[in-house]
Structures are given as structure tokens and as C-alpha cells.
Amino acid sequence: MARVHGCLESFMGRAVAAVETIQCHHNYTEQMSGDLMTRWKRPKGRSGHVWLSRKGAIDASAGKPGLIPGSMGTRSYVVAGKGNPLSLNSSPHGAGREYSRSAARREFSLAQLEAAMTGIEWRRTDAFLDEIPAAYKDVDVVMADAGDLVEVRHTLRQIVNVKGD
Numbered sequence: 001m002a003r004v005h006g007c008l009e010s011f012m013g014r015a016v017a018a019v020e021t022i023q024c025h026h027n028y029t030e031q032m033s034g035d036l037m038t039r040w041k042r043p044k045g046r047s048g049h050v051w052l053s054r055k056g057a058i059d060a061s062a063g064k065p066g067l068i069p070g071s072m073g074t075r076s077y078v079v080a081g082k083g084n085p086l087s088l089n090s091s092p093h094g095a096g097r098e099y100s101r102s103a104a105r106r107e108f109s110l111a112q113l114e115a116a117m118t119g120i121e122w123r124r125t126d127a128f129l130d131e132i133p134a135a136y137k138d139v140d141v142v143m144a145d146a147g148d149l150v151e152v153r154h155t156l157r158q159i160v161n162v163k164g165d
Contacts, residue, residue, distance in 0.1 A: 001021055001023075005018055020065070022065045022066065022067050022078065024058055024059075024065070024066045024067045024093075025058070026054060026056065026057060026058050026093035026094075027054065027055055027056065027093070028053070028054055029051050029052065029053040029054070030051070030052055030054075031049045031050070031051055031052075032049065032050055032051070032052045032088075033049045033050070052088060054090055054093075056092065056093055056094075056096065057090040057091060057092060057093055058090065058091055058092075058093045059081065059089060059090065060079070060081030060082065060083070060084065060087070060089050060090055060091035060149050060150050061081045061083050061089040062081055062082060062083030062089075063080055063081060063083070064080065064081040064089075065078065065079070065080055065081075065153070066078075066079045066080070066081060066091065066150065067079070068091070068092060068093060068094055068139070068142075068143065068146070068150070069093075069094045069095070069139075070094070070095045070133070070136065070139030070158075071095055071131065071132070071133040071135070071136040071139070072117070072120075072122065072128070072131050072133065072158065072161040072163065073116045073117050073120055073132075073133035073158055073161070074095070074133050074136070074139050074158065075139060075140070075155055075156060075157060075158070076139075076155075076156040076158070077139075077143055077150075077152050077153075077154070077155055077156065078152075078153045078154035078155075078156065079091070079150035079151060079152055079153060080150065080151045080153055081149070081150055081151075082148065082149055082150060082151060084148055084149050087148075087149055090149070091146050091149035091150045092142055092145075092146055092149075094136075094139070094142075095136040095137045095138070095139040095142050096136065096137045096142065097135060097136055097137070098134070098135055098136055098137050099134075099135040101130035101135075102130075103135075104129065104130045104131075104132060104134075104135035105129050105130050107135075108129055108132045108134060108135065109129075110124075110126045110129060112132060112134070113126075113128065113129055113132045116132055116133045116134065117133075117161070119159075120158050120159060120160065120161055121159065121160040121161070122160070122161040122163075123163070128163060131163070
């Protein structure tokens with residue numbers, strides 16, 4: 001994030017204030033305790049801390065900022081968590097795949113990827129074929145389903161995609 005900020009300042013030829021940054025990761029495990037865990041049964045004889053794994057999810061604790069991306073060619077969302085205890089303060093971390101990586105490579109062509117990325121700057125290579133937007137679920141449907149988990153603060157439109165290959 002700091003490198004992108006530095007590149008933006010270099011491109012603009014002046015200092016650019018970083019008003020807000022969001023550090024948001026997914027697919028991780030953390031130790032939990034307290035009120036959030038009281039509704040869930042612990043193994044007999046165990047108390048105190050438990051380990052919570054968020055696979056395909058972000059921490060959506062009340063007020064916590066997060067980022068829920070679509071695919072490399074669709075919208076992404078800046079959100080604030082609603083702290084829904086039934087979800088263990090979690091929300092989806094993105095659109096989620098409709099096709100596996102190998103199935104997407106079989107199903108879609110480079111021409112389809114190029115058409116899907118119209119108006120977005122990206123490195124044209126078939127190395128990204130498994131990331132074609134059609135390989136993912138509709139992020140707008142995912143966001144509607146997550147309405148009890150997060151509040152949308154901003155909707156981001158994709159203009160450039162930077163991905164290593």
C-alpha cells in the first residue's frame with residue numbers, strides 16, 4: 001500500500017495525503033475470548049480462549065473497516081462491519097469463485113478476458129485467464145446477502161489491475 005501511495009505521489013508530482021488506509025486480510029486464524037464466544041459451546045473442561053478461523057471471511061466487528069473485492073474486472077466495496085454475533089463478526093471477503101481455476105482455463109478464452117476487461121488497464125496475458133470476471137460469483141449478489149454483516153461505505157470502480165504472473 002505504501003508503494004502504491006509513493007507511485008501516486010510520483011505520478012502527481014506532489015505530496016498526496018493518505019486520508020484512510022484499510023488493512024484487511026482474510027483466510028486466517030486468531031485467538032478469541034469474551035462475549036463473542038460465550039454463545040458457542042467449548043469442549044468439556046475447556047474455558048477461556050478459543051481459536052477462530054476465518055476462511056473466505058474478514059473481521060466485520062462493529063465499525064471495523066474492511067474491503068470486499070469483486071473480480072479483477074468488477075466493483076469492490078469499502079465496508080464497515082456491523083458486528084453480527086451470529087456470524088462471529090465475520091463477512092465474506094470477496095465474490096467467491098463460480099469456476100475453479102482449472103475449469104475457468106478450460107471454459108474461457110483470452111478474447112473473452114480482453115472483452116471483460118474493456119476500459120480497465122491490465123497486463124494482457126493468458127496467465128490471468130483463471131481470474132476472468134465470469135469465473136466469479138456476482139459481487140452485487142454477495143453484497144446483498146451480506147447486508148446484515150456489513151455496511152457499504154464506498155463502491156470502487158476498477159480502473160487498473162496489477163497482478164503478478
